[in-house]
Amino acid sequence: MTCLEAQALFSAEHDGETVSEAELAAASAHCEECAECSAFAAGIRWLDEAQVPAAPEGLVERILAAVAPLQEARENAIALAADEDEVAGLGLELPVPEEDPAPVDWLAESPTVPTPTIWSRFEWFQGPTRWASFGAIGALAATALIAFVVTGIGTPPKTADTTLTAGSTSAAPEASFGSAAQKAAPAASDGRVNAAPVQAPDLVLYKEFVYRPGALLADASGATPTIGTLTTAFASGSVRTAPVYRSPLTDGSIVVKGPDGLRVYAPVVRMRSSVRYQLTSGGPIERFGVWPILPTRFPVPSTADGTPSFVVAGTDADNVTIYAATGRPTSEGFAVAPGTPTTDPAGGNPNWTWWAPAPANP
Amino acid sequence: MKQPQRDDPELVRAANDGDVGAFEELVRAHTDAVYAHAYRFFGDINAAQDATQEVWIKVYQALPEFQGRSAVSTWLFRITRNTCLDMLRAGRRVATPIDPLDVTGAASDDTAGDAGSRVDLQTALRAISPEDRDAFNAVALFGLPYADAGTALGVPAGTVKSRVFRARRALIALLSLDAQGGVAR
Numbered sequence: 001m002t003c004l005e006a007q008a009l010f011s012a013e014h015d016g017e018t019v020s021e022a023e024l025a026a027a028s029a030h031c032e033e034c035a036e037c038s039a040f041a042a043g044i045r046w047l048d049e050a051q052v053p054a055a056p057e058g059l060v061e062r063i064l065a066a067v068a069p070l071q072e073a074r075e076n077a078i079a080l081a082a083d084e085d086e087v088a089g090l091g092l093e094l095p096v097p098e099e100d101p102a103p104v105d106w107l108a109e110s111p112t113v114p115t116p117t118i119w120s121r122f123e124w125f126q127g128p129t130r131w132a133s134f135g136a137i138g139a140l141a142a143t144a145l146i147a148f149v150v151t152g153i154g155t156p157p158k159t160a161d162t163t164l165t166a167g168s169t170s171a172a173p174e175a176s177f178g179s180a181a182q183k184a185a186p187a188a189s190d191g192r193v194n195a196a197p198v199q200a201p202d203l204v205l206y207k208e209f210v211y212r213p214g215a216l217l218a219d220a221s222g223a224t225p226t227i228g229t230l231t232t233a234f235a236s237g238s239v240r241t242a243p244v245y246r247s248p249l250t251d252g253s254i255v256v257k258g259p260d261g262l263r264v265y266a267p268v269v270r271m272r273s274s275v276r277y278q279l280t281s282g283g284p285i286e287r288f289g290v291w292p293i294l295p296t297r298f299p300v301p302s303t304a305d306g307t308p309s310f311v312v313a314g315t316d317a318d319n320v321t322i323y324a325a326t327g328r329p330t331s332e333g334f335a336v337a338p339g340t341p342t343t344d345p346a347g348g349n350p351n352w353t354w355w356a357p358a359p360a361n362p
Numbered sequence: 363m364k365q366p367q368r369d370d371p372e373l374v375r376a377a378n379d380g381d382v383g384a385f386e387e388l389v390r391a392h393t394d395a396v397y398a399h400a401y402r403f404f405g406d407i408n409a410a411q412d413a414t415q416e417v418w419i420k421v422y423q424a425l426p427e428f429q430g431r432s433a434v435s436t437w438l439f440r441i442t443r444n445t446c447l448d449m450l451r452a453g454r455r456v457a458t459p460i461d462p463l464d465v466t467g468a469a470s471d472d473t474a475g476d477a478g479s480r481v482d483l484q485t486a487l488r489a490i491s492p493e494d495r496d497a498f499n500a501v502a503l504f505g506l507p508y509a510d511a512g513t514a515l516g517v518p519a520g521t522v523k524s525r526v527f528r529a530r531r532a533l534i535a536l537l538s539l540d541a542q543g544g545v546a547r
Contacts, residue, residue, distance in 0.1 A: 008527050318452070
């Protein structure tokens with residue numbers, strides 16, 4: 001038996017695969033003579049014991065908090081379905097007809113059921129009391145009509161168009177989570193939502209472009225020279241000026257000196273026509289957890305279709321609806337409505353966002 | 363009264379029926395595996411946390427689609443792997459490249475509670491090929507049999523077996539483990 005054969009056997013046996021007793025005995029015998037195979041067998045055990053990095057404390061709670069709104073929506077849907085069942089069941093509780101139909105012998109081989117007529121669906125409206133019922137319904141309808149005219153109660157609520165663009169994954173703003181936030185907490189004058197229910201990710205703003213934290217740089221030598229500064233408190237503490245360095249990577253990232261050292265910050269981008277567009281913010285992002293907002297030159301759209309600032313201009317590479325500035329080409333940048341799915345680069349953002357061509361050299 | 367312990371398919375069904383506790387039980391049982399895969403994929407704690415959260419959101423949204431044709435762990439592994447790949451493709455996260463030459467003789471004899479050795483194992487894992495690492499994670503983290511791992515990865519079970527074996531050989535060589543499971547000096 002060769003070393004490779006013996007080691008492959010140990011590996012498969014370790015994973016619960018069926019191996020023959022004879023083969024295993026031969027591999028063990030080989031192992032006693034071979035230091036390499038002996039080390040491999042011990043190594044497998046070592047890998048098992050040492051391999052799993054546990055999830056950081058608090059992550060499970062963070063996950064459960066993120067899922068909670070979905071659970072609430074699901075509970076509401078289940079409750080709604082139950083209500084509908086109950087309403088459907090109400091038909092069974094309607095008044096029993098005074099004149100029973102002909103009895104059916106359900107024990108017969110082929111029970112003969114009377115053919116239902118249109119009136120049989122309104123059994124409660126049959127019999128001697130039918131005209132009294134008719135009068136009662138008429139009186140109720142008249143009362144409701146008067147109430148409608150006088151008070152306006154019953155007027156259908158004004159709702160925005162919640163129709164999604166065909167095939168797109170971006171929700172119209174009134175259908176979005178952000179819309180709920182805006183209803184719960186009126187938007188500030190700059191259009192920023194005061195109390196977004198979804199925690200924004202860790203973001204920093206550098207020259208109007210938004211970046212997310214990436215890997216920590218073990219070797220700082222590649223991160224030179226200083227190209228500017230940005231203002232942030234990072235995750236906590238007071239707002240301060242942090243130096244920004246050129247990144248050793250060529251993906252448009254920057255390197256920021258933070259409390260834990262030099263960290264790469266990757267641009268938050270989306271693709272359209274093979275061009276990278278980067279998230280911008282018209283307002284400061286001075287600590288993690290703050291959502292970007294539209295540049296101030298764009299009034300926050302007052303309608304689901306983006307008007308008056310934007311017009312629907314198609315979709316990006318991930319099929320998210322994008323909006324061009326009115327009268328301008330999307331090559332200059334585009335907007336995305338709030339309510340994109342969590343997998344989107346702006347997922348969970350309760351505000352409209354603006355995406356400009358990503359700078360190659362920040 | 364203490365509720366009898368439920369297995370994964372029961373928990374998925376209960377969670378789908380609106381049982382919040384069942385979903386929490388699933389999260390607590392499997393988050394370490396999801397996080398570990400994401401951490402090995404990105405090599406970054408923040409990215410791994412984001413990915414883990416995203417995985418569970420996707421799992422929750424996909425609960426009604428789970429038909430029980432595969433094991434829950436197979437389903438979970440597939441979602442985890444795809445989520446990490448999607449995040450990488452979307453440019454929202456970058457995987458920190460590792461040069462295998464930078465990973466040598468990093469493990470120690472004392473494996474229990476030795477953060478240093480753990481970190482270096484994770485570094486070594488990121489130095490091996492993504493295909494081998496995925497197969498290794500499917501088997502070692504999610505406990506999938508070769509056949510299930512093959513289904514999740516879209517390759518035959520025999521390929522999974524080869525990849526896991528290759529991953530182990532590479533890791534043991536990279537970490538220079540000796541016959542006692544310690545570093546060969």
